Amino acid sequence: MFKTGKTLAALTAGLLALSACGSGGSTSSPKELKLWHYEGPDSAMGVAWNQAIKEFEQTHPGVKVKFEEKGFEQIQKTAPMVLNSKDAPDILEYNKGNATTGLLAKQGLLTDISAEVTKRGWDKQLSPNIAETAKYDAKGVMGGDKWYGVPNYAEYLQVFYNKKLFDKYGVKVPTTFEEFTAAMDAFAKKGVTPMANGGAEYPAQQYLYQLALSKADRPWVDRFERYTGKVDFHDPAWTYAATTFADWVKKGYIAKSSVSTKAEDAGTSFISGKYPMFFSGSWWYGRFEKEIKTFDWDTFLWPGTKMTLGSSGNLWVVPKGSGNKQLAYDFIAITMKKDIQNLLANNGGVPVAADPNGVTDPKNKKLIENYQTLVSNDGLGFYPDWPAPGYYDVLVAGTQKLMNGTAAPNQVLDSFAKPYEENLSTIGH
Amino acid sequence: MSSVTVRRRTPGAYALLVSLIVLALVMLLPFVIIAVNAFKTPAEYSAHGPLSLPKGLYLQGLKDFWQRVDFGGKLVNSVIISGSVAVLAVILSVLNAYALGIGRIRGRVSIMVVLLLANTMPQEVLVYPLYFVSKKVGLYDTRISVIIIFTAIQSAFGTYLLSSVLSSFPREILEAARMDGAGRLRILWRIVVPISRPTLGVLFVLFFIWTWNEFFLPLIFLISNENQTVPVALGVLQGQRLMDATMTSSSALLGIIPAIVFFLIFQRTLTRGITVGSAN
Amino acid sequence: MTQTLSAPPRTATRKPIVRRRDGISYAVYLVPSGVLFVGIILVPFLMNIGFSLTTWDGIGKPRWIGLQNYTKLFSDGDFWASFEHNIALVIAMAIIPAAIGLVLAAALFDVIGKRFGPRTASILRACIYLPQVLPFAVAGIVWAWMLAPDNGALNETLKKIGLGSLREDWLGDPKIALYTVMGVMIWVQIGFPLIVFMAGLQRVDPSLYEAAEIDGASWWRRFWYITIPQIRPELYVVLLICTVAAIKTFDKIYILTKGGPGGATRVPAYLSWQNFFEKTQVGYGAAIATVLTLITVVLTVVFLRRQDRLERADA
Known part of the structure; x- marks a missing residue:
């Protein structure tokens, strides 16, 4: 009868001994650069950064890069805690925006790298539109005066379209907004829902925000995203966006049944050839290239607008407690070099400083050209969920109500205004 | 009516068996769908959706x-982590339940309410306080910190279940043992523990599997990749805007196999109880 | 016969043998856990109450603001309105699983185990328990596939068997989404009461069932007069623990619906989480967590008191 007890005791002792060993804190020695990011190894960034690590080790003999791939959620949830401990890495990828990099900067957990940015000339490589999300003020609001990170890539939204379906239904690829709605109408009349959408996640709010952006200008975006002035959620842009979005659902341009579907569903249904169009981000590009095999596809920018959703990609940030800041800057410098930037481009990413001549694939070239068109127009309008933490959920709920018709556009806009104002009152506390 | 006739496999019994089998299959349906997607190439999944059958066995993704x-x-x-927590939490549960269920010490309800705080309060409450404490004592980013935390959390449930069960423990047996001169520890070890074996088995299994699947606190307290658990590792497949559905399926299947094997091995202890009668 | 059934023999005569002196020394057994609990549970809980009186973003020094977080919470209509959904979740995560689990446990133990062998019963139990082993992050993806409105498995099956008119947008229709979530929760939850109850049934003296069978008591009577009274301790535990879990839960729902469509499945526990980790308003999050804890503690006190009274009445 005592046998179970002894086994249990032995088991505990053994397991505890095991768990004790090998868990010592990993202090970063000068000969080791501790680097974290959360991009998959096959993604454009993953490939480019992997190469950058190799180059770094070649140019820094004796220094080893200790790279750990993290989960996105783990970094999101734990970054402030990790950076406030001795387990902080020397350099890591982190999300741009007020609620993320801005917050860490405000909390004093990130290094102000402004001097390094000017010294190494990164400010000249990055267009002002892109730099905005790398600079923060003392309250942690983007577009500030101090650099806290450096982006290697950009992202923006465009319409991905299925050429085969356009041919099959005899629809012309639109170049103006009128042609765009006419095209959607033509598909809808033939019983085909023209636009893929995911109502439970970001796609729906991106349609909505794009509609608003098409009636907006730069100061409008600055007011909304950077609190430079009062935001009126019942102004013509927002009102147009909410009513048009609801109208498009009613007309069948966007399926009502997409109210509960996720971004992943929207993407895969486009890949499977179900929808002629999907308005979404350049983050899909590599996957579409790899996985769409049964039809030709191409892209066009949202017609009839100067501004569209987009921004810099995530940032390289250097924690305050980094023991190897110079090495971290050296690494960033390598990622900004032409060859790494071109590698990023050739793997389907949107580099911030590539040489278009170094990009071979015509589709990749177009991806970068569209981006350059936007940047030269000062056309990156950021994302609608940025202004307030938790705003994503507010926008999801609002667009779902518009789709289900359970609330009028005016009511939905009211529901956007309340948490926005609430957040405004907490900024700078 | 003799007991032999009662245990015959009547049509009613067969009907019950069949309906339970149907229920079991319904419960397993999601697992089938996961298995179907686990061996597809990402392109196949994207092109034909999650409910199509795989054309072949694609294992490269899993290997990578x-x-x-x-x-x-x-x-x-x-x-x-799960093994240590299961063992330690069962031991603590037994000790507590002995005092509360058999000893019926005064204030047992209040003590139970306090212990059950581990269940009643939301887990996020633990994050900041335990972060500061673990940093101070040098246990931040160690597996031991997670073992200690979950031992406390799991043993609260164990204490409650076991002391509820033990409060209906037949007193005559305890009295008899005491007449024979058995000390309190001896009574616990030689009488109470053996008789509660099925319940202890259930606790052991539940603790192991619950701890195995814990995601949130390990995410916070296991920072280094070398300390991380299976569910935290699966997190790298869920990106900011994209996810990897086929790999999530296959790695999830892989990740639950140890837990299922564990359950299948230990579920024998759930049925091999010593009943009060036979212990007499 | 009814006499034997309603009063299990071993509870017939019982004198309290525990004296006061024993009560004190039994407390020694609580010491190891006591130390652990103070450190891991009690101190953090008290610290959390402290945080709830401040405004704090998790780093640096919290700033004292008194009861402001609480006054803000009490006037937060969305928070209190979403408690309605918790009633549905208590039904789906505690009451229904406990009821089904009880019937299943009795059926597996008393009928299947005895007539088709314990192995058959074990296999069936394992299958029904399996959803508890699967991380819900993965299960949620699969359920979304099955419940998808356009080509989900459920709607496709309904169409194939000629019930196409019953097709719904299961997670997208605000009138249905909560019921769908309830259904998925039942799927997740059933295994837990089942294995706890089945283990409890092992304690039951087989002679009770034999006596009842010989007397020709129906299955239902045996279930009602033997099974339920015998595993009453387990029944209490499952009901309380699952109810508390249902009030605290949000992660599974958020994986399925993100609280949508349009807030139709929003639950209050999410608000605490969101303030802790998304809005980094730890003070307000702590206040919400404290209120949620108080609600569940009150429930626990009421429940445990009642359970203790009944236990003493039994003894």
Whole structure:
């Protein structure tokens, strides 16, 4: 009868001994650069950064890069805690925006790298539109005066379209907004829902925000995203966006049944050839290239607008407690070099400083050209969920109500205004 | 009516069996769908949707993922953490329940309410206080910190279940043992523990599997990749805007196999109880 | 016969043998856990109450603001309105699983185990328990596939068997989404009461069932007069623990619906989480967590008191 007890005791002792060993804190020695990011190894960034690590080790003999791939959620949830401990890495990828990099900067957990940015000339490589999300003020609001990170890539939204379906239904690829709605109408009349959408996640709010952006200008975006002035959620842009979005659902341009579907569903249904169009981000590009095999596809920018959703990609940030800041800057410098930037481009990413001549694939070239068109127009309008933490959920709920018709556009806009104002009152506390 | 006739397999019994089998299959349906997607190529999944059958067995993704996150190491971590928690929490539950259920000490309801705080309060409450404490004592980013935390949390449930069960424990047996001169510890070890074996078995299994699947606190307290558990490692497949559905399926299947094996091995202890009668 | 059934023999005569002196020394057994609990549960809980009186973003020094977080919470209509959904979740995560689990446990133990062998019963139990082993992050993806409105498995099956008119947008229709979530929760939850109850049934003296069978008591009577009274302790535990879990839960729902469509499945526990980790308003999150804890503690006190009274009445 005592046998179970002894086994249990032995088991505990053994397991505890095991768990004790090998868990010592990993202090970063000068000969080791501790680097974290959360991009998959096959993604454009993953490939480019992997190469950058190799180059770094070649140019820094004796220094080893200790790279750990993290989960996105783990970094999101734990970054402030990790950076406030001795387990902080020397350099890591982190999300741009007020609620993320801005917050860490405000909390004093990130290094102000402004001097390094000017010294190494990164400010000249990055267009002002892109730099905005790398600079923060003392309250942690983007577009500030101090650099806290450096982006290697950009992202923006465009319409991905299925050429085969356009041919099959005899629809012309639109170049103006009128042609765009006419095209959607033509598909809808033939019983085909023209636009893929995911109502439970970001796609729906991106349609909505794009509609608003098409009636907006730069100061409008600055007011909304950077609190430079009062935001009126019942102004013509927002009102147009909410009513048009609801109208498009009613007309069948966007399926009502997409109210509960996720971004992943929207993407895969486009890949499977179900929808002629999907308005979404350049983050899909590599996957579409790899996985769409049964039809030709191409892209066009949202017609009839100067501004569209987009921004810099995530940032390289250097924690305050980094023991190897110079090495971290050296690494960033390598990622900004032409060859790494071109590698990023050739793997389907949107580099911030590539040489278009170094990009071979015509589709990749177009991806970068569209981006350059936007940047030269000062056309990156950021994302609608940025202004307030938790705003994503507010926008999801609002667009779902518009789709289900359970609330009028005016009511939905009211529901956007309340948490926005609430957040405004907490900024700078 | 003799007991032999009662245990015949009547049509009613067969009907019950069939309906339970149907229920079991319904419960398993999601697992089938996961298995179907586990062996597809990502392109197949994207092109034909999650409900189509795979054309072949695609294992390359799984192999790559195994190496990418050092899955073997994660399995070892998960086994160490879940195993330690299960053993320690069962021991603590027995000790507590002995005092509360058999001893019926005064204030037992209040003590139970306090212990059950581990269940009643939301887990996020623990994050900041335990972060500061673990940093102070040098246990931040160690597996031991997670073992200690979950031992406390799980043993609260164990104490409650076991002391509820033990409060209906037949007093005559305790009295008889005491007449024979058995001390309190001896009574616990030789009478109470053996008789509660099925319940202890259930606790052991539940603790192991619950700890195995814990995601949130390990995410916070296991920062280094070398300390991470299986569910935290699966997190790398869920990106900011994209996810990897086929790999998530296959790695999830892989990740639950140890837990299922564990359950199948230990579920025998759930049925092999010593009844009060036979212990007499 | 009814006499034997309603009063299990071993509870017939019982004198309290525990004296006061024993009560004190039994407390020694609580010491190891006591130390652990103070450190891991009690101190953090008290610290959390402290945080709830401040405004704090998790780093640096919290700033004292008194009861402001609480006054803000009490006037937060969305928070209190979403408690309605918790009633549905208590039904789906505690009451229905406990009821089904009880019937299943009795059926597996008393009928299947005895007539088709314990192995058959074990296999069936394992299958029904399996959803508890699967991380819900993965299960949620699969359920979304099955419940998808356009080509989900459920709607496709309904169409194939000629019930196409019953097709719904299961997670997208605000009138249905909560019921769908309830259904998925039942799927997740059933295994837990089942294995706890089945283990409890092992304690039951087989002679009770034999006596009842010989007397020709129906299955239903045996269930009602033997099974339920015998595993009453387990029944209490499952009901309380699952109810508390249902009030605290949000992660599974958020994986399925993100609280949508349009807030139709929003639950209050999410608000605490969101303030802790998304809005990094730890003070307000702590206040919400404290209120949620108080609600569940009150429930626990009421429940445990009642359970203790009944236990003493039994003894």
